[in-house]
Amino acid sequence: MGSLKGAAPPERAEAENRAAGTAANKAWRSHFPYHWDVDELVSRRELLQFAVFTSGTLFLGTALLAVLRLFRRKSVTAEQQIAPVAAVSPGEALYFHYPRPDDQAVLVRLEDGRFVAYNQTCTHLSCSVFYQEKQKRLFCPCHEGIFDVRTGEPVAGPPVRPLARIALRSDGEHLYATGVQP
Numbered sequence: 001m002g003s004l005k006g007a008a009p010p011e012r013a014e015a016e017n018r019a020a021g022t023a024a025n026k027a028w029r030s031h032f033p034y035h036w037d038v039d040e041l042v043s044r045r046e047l048l049q050f051a052v053f054t055s056g057t058l059f060l061g062t063a064l065l066a067v068l069r070l071f072r073r074k075s076v077t078a079e080q081q082i083a084p085v086a087a088v089s090p091g092e093a094l095y096f097h098y099p100r101p102d103d104q105a106v107l108v109r110l111e112d113g114r115f116v117a118y119n120q121t122c123t124h125l126s127c128s129v130f131y132q133e134k135q136k137r138l139f140c141p142c143h144e145g146i147f148d149v150r151t152g153e154p155v156a157g158p159p160v161r162p163l164a165r166i167a168l169r170s171d172g173e174h175l176y177a178t179g180v181q182p
């Protein structure tokens with residue numbers, strides 16, 4: 001059986017450990033001094049107030065954006081003349097702005113004579129899509145997104161949502177945009 005002779009009693013060992021810890025702590029503090037007296041302490045209450053204020057601001061901002069978007073959608077129904085029907089031959093495209101002057105749109109006359117129109121904003125990361133006559137498709141150069149020109153549905157690349165379609169009307173001579181279908 002081994003002897004315990006010479007082993008430090010538990011209280012002494014603990015006191016030694018504490019002393020060593022305090023010495024290490026002092027050394028650490030001298031290497032990395034921190035001035036608590038000049039520190040501006042943030043109370044739990046202040047932190048909570050800040051969190052509530054930030055969340056409230058974010059909530060209000062989001063609500064405001066939602067309302068603006070609603071207004072925007074409502075104003076997207078104004079009718080606008082695009083071009084004479086004869087101005088676009090089958091297989092060709094024409095670019096225009098609708099419903100606002102800074103909204104880019106593309107009108108395409110399909111091979112069967114029908115017209116389709118879309119907002120040019122790619123549904124992936126909002127680059128502009130354009131019509132590729134040879135391939136008969138709508139193409140986004142940013143990440144090579146491809147949309148079916150007949151439906152606006154994505155067929156290749158990263159986009160997963162269809163392009164916003166623009167409703168059209170013809171009086172036989174002219175084509176009109178009559179609204180945006182989200």
Ligand code: FES
Nearest residue numbers: 122124125140145
């Ligand atoms: S923005 Fe159009 S594919 Fe990425």
